[in-house]
Amino acid sequence: xxxxxxxxxxxxxxxxxxxxxxxxxxxxxxxxxxxxxxxxxxxxxxxxxxxxxxxxxxxxxxxxxxxxxxxxxxxxxxxxxxxxxxxxxxxxxxxxxxxxxxxxxxxxxxxxxxxxxxxxxxxxxxxxxxxxxxxxxxx
Numbered sequence: 001x002x003x004x005x006x007x008x009x010x011x012x013x014x015x016x017x018x019x020x021x022x023x024x025x026x027x028x029x030x031x032x033x034x035x036x037x038x039x040x041x042x043x044x045x046x047x048x049x050x051x052x053x054x055x056x057x058x059x060x061x062x063x064x065x066x067x068x069x070x071x072x073x074x075x076x077x078x079x080x081x082x083x084x085x086x087x088x089x090x091x092x093x094x095x096x097x098x099x100x101x102x103x104x105x106x107x108x109x110x111x112x113x114x115x116x117x118x119x120x121x122x123x124x125x126x127x128x129x130x131x132x133x134x135x136x137x138x139x
Contacts, residue, residue: 033114037092041115044091049076050084054093057107064097064106 033041045051052074057064071081085105088094092111097104123129 033111033118038115038118041091041093041111044087044093047084047087049074049080050088052076053081053084054088054107057088057094057105058109058112060106062106064095064104066102066104070105 045054053070053076056070056074067078067081067085070076070085071078074081076084085094085096089096089105093108095106095108097106
């Protein structure tokens, strides 16, 4: 049995590494997200302010941004923004890292790509019909 034949254990729960907090989803074969995780992610994005916050974090890239910068650019009050960031964090769509006195939030591109992949899996009855760029982010 080679290393690629060994199925990785399913992981679920909070992980803390180097001051970075993120929520790991359950995966089958480390590729496909479970339906309940997809529903959780889509529910988190189904609120206009949260969708705007998530899109702003995607635009910010791997560097991420602080809640203060997000609030300023989106015009969202700090308390409201905190609530929405918590919901996105709980859905696994963003990560949080402490950098000195600041919190840095980043979009979780792997999770985002997992949602996109789940939604487009077996599209067009399995026939190739979507450009690969339409279903993944190169981040």
